[in-house]
Amino acid sequence: MYTTVQFIHSWWAYLVVIMLIIASFNAIIGTVTKKEYGATNFRIALFTLIVSHIQLLIGLLLYFIAPYFRMFGEVGMGGVMKDSTLRLYNVEHPLIMILAIVLITVGYSKHKKKLTSTPKFKTLAIFYTLALILVLSRIPWSAWF
Template sequence: MYETIQFIHSYWAYLVLIVLVVASVNSIIGYATNKEYGATNFRIALFTLIVSHLQLLIGLVLYFTTPYFKMWGEVGMGGVMKDSVLRLYNVEHPLVMILAIVLITMGYSKHKKKLTSKPKFKILAIFYTLALILMLSRIPWSSWL
């Protein structure tokens, strides 16, 4: 079961990153060029929200089934925090990814309350780009590529 969930989580992450990059670039371009916010822009933002939340759910299931999770009981908090690999998989990656998804959720919610195009694009550009930067900072690149 662990291998299947890890496979899904790893390959779904590519989709999350692609969609988040598209949403960030779309919102930055929309803001910079004073484009009119339309249905396509809304769908891109919504799809980014949905894909990232699905990745969070898959990640939570993976977190509690991974062998790394058992290390909390075996070596304790001090042991996990001293080992950079365990710290990445047990603390840094989950925490930063949750923060990134919180930013995506906040950006999506805040942009819906704006009435004109420029503020909508601005909110999405800020929150989605910050989420992208956070995600890129804590992807375990050594095992991902």
């Protein structure tokens, strides 16, 4: 089960990163060019929110069935924090990814309350770009390629 969930989590991450890139650039371009916010822009933002939340659920399942999680019981928190690989998989990656999804969720919620196009795009640009930076900073690149 672990390898199946890990496989899904790894491949779904490509979709999340692609959607975050598309949504961030769409919002930045919309802010800079002052274009009208339309249904396509709404769908891009919503789809990014949905795929990131699905990734969160897959990631939480993976977290609790992964062999790295059992290391807490074997070496304790001090041992996890001393080992860079264990620290990445048990602390840094989950924490930063949850923070990124919180930013996506807050940005999406805030942008819906704006009445005009420029503030909508600006809100999405800020929150989604910050989330993209966080996601890219904590992807375990050595395991991903």
